[in-house]
Amino acid sequence: MLKIKNLEAGYGKLRVLKKVSMHVAPGEIVTLIGANGAGKTTLLSTISGLVRAAGGEIVLQGKNIEKTAADKIVYQGCSLVPEGRQVFATMTVRENLILGGYVQHRKGNKNFRDSLDHVYELFPVLKERSGQLAGTLSGGEQQMLAMGRAMMAKPALIMMDEPSTGLAPLVVKAIFRVIKKLREEGNTVLLIEQNAKAALSIADRGYVLETGKIILQGPAKDLLSNNDVQRAYLGRDVG
Amino acid sequence: MAALQYVTWQLPMTSELFLQYIFAGLTYGIIYAIVAIGFNIIYNTTGIINFAQGEFVMLGGMIAISLNPLMPLPLAIVLAVLITMMVGALIEIVFIRWLDKPSVLRLIIITIGISILIREAALHIWGEGIRSLPYFIGNEVSSVSILGTRISPQVLWVMGVCTVMVILLSLFFRYTLMGQKMQACAANRTAATLCGINTRNMVTLSFMLSAGIGALAGCVMSPITYTQYDGGTGLAIKGFTVAIMGGLGNSMGAVAAGLLLGLLEAFSVSVLPLAFQDAISISILLVILFVRPHGLFGRRDTAALKEF
Secondary structure: OEEEEEEEEEEOOEEEEEEEEEEEOOOOEEEEEOOOOOOHHHHHHHHOOOOOEEEEEEEEOOEEOOOOOHHHHHHHOEEEEOOOOOOOOOOEHHHHHHHHOHHHHHOOOOOHHHHHHHHHHHOHHHHHOOOOEHHHOOHHHHHHHHHHHHHHOOOOEEEEEOOOOOOOHHHHHHHHHHHHHHHHOOOEEEEEEOOHHHHHHHOOEEEEEEOOEEEEEEEHHHHHHOHHHHHHHOOOOOO | OOOOOOOOOOOOOOHHHHHHHHHHHHHHHHHHHHHHHHHHHHHHHHOOOOOOHHHHHHHHHHHHHHHHHHOOHHHHHHHHHHHHHHHHHHHHHHHHOOOOOOOHHHHHHHHHHHHHHHHHHHHHHHOOOOEOOOOOOOOOOOOEEEOOEEEOHHHHHHHHHHHHHHHHHHHHHHHOHHHHHHHHHHHOHHHHHHOOOOHHHHHHHHHHHHHHHHHHHHHHHHHHHOEOOOHHHHHHHHHHHHHHHHOOOOHHHHHHHHHHHHHHHHHHOOOOOHHHHHHHHHHHHHHHHHHOOOOOOOOHHHHHHOOO
């Protein structure tokens, strides 16, 4: 699905990612954990084309996309749910979702109703609020809207940047339940989280990113029980 | 800015005169509103205040005047609007598109430069002379009777065309996919990109749209306000005042503020010499910038989010 080889990226002279290599296979949830400033968001931004890669390769479904513009990458089947939700605050929930389906519309699939119904089914609250301005939603609802908007594009790979940030524990649970459900429906998810425990408990595999380098990788279960991970990211004191 | 031609002497305020002022105020007011909406469209998608906005109005009028002897008036106007839209697109493509995250100040200086460029080009092409399109119906002395007062049918043309433009624009932004894409681009550019929208094209489109509405306003107003190579400057100042008064980016606010400024100017003639008319809008602009920079109808919290 997604293969990254020796990816380098940064801002100006600052190199944030240093030869990052990883892959995501179809149908799995892969999580990338790491501390603040490790380069997690930069990695997702680079995959989605918002930040230009300075070196290395990004291959999505057999096609190199490291030089493709961000708005074109969406058409290749890779959608990002950005950090901080980034909904269209001045537009209604329904309008937000329809714009999310614009990619499908351009591909000639004019039937956005089914995708809309599917999103409403995943997040019933969005249906209740469909006529409301997105800016007036609560943080959790905005997160759901951002996820729903990305789903409207029917992406082969959906990437999420810290969906749990700033949300109440109950809402976080609901969001993670939906991510699990997405996988059951055959979607592929690349999830970035600071909440390492929650992320690893639903993921199939995980990567640990530290100062721009992948320092650990493996099945999520193994990472959960790894001493280094426990000490650094799960806040557990293990001797 | 050519002054109101038909109210230059002092008379006691009869109900007929009162209505004359009202019509004059509304006519100019809706024109200011159109210029202000032109500012808003570009501001919303790019965060740029395009100081060449007034020049679009002048260009529309001038091009239509030049084309008019060669073809029927409606065709001349349509062509003038299309040509001005191309100029708008060209400006964006040549001067703005390739800039990578430019500062607001740099963009302001660029658009001021563009406005000077267009004005000087117009001076070379059309000279200093004052020109105008013919009246769409009748001539300068024909009039229609409304509510017991007589006004030029052209006034109705200006009000009618501008009102229809305002309504169509709001429908466009609300109900068409293209309008929604532009609105999305205004609300959050990164998110719009992530939805597969080419935001650069939206910016070009916003320049074309503002150039188009400015040019159309320039055509319908030409018979009563006349068109001169430097006519855009004054209009840009009025339009900017109105855009600020209405709350930058708020088009309904711009309509209200435009009509308010138009009426204020019209009635000022009865208490102040005509020469002070322009001073009024500048004074209002200054007071508003000091006291309520988010505008009469804008909200402080949304204004706080803007980088201007």
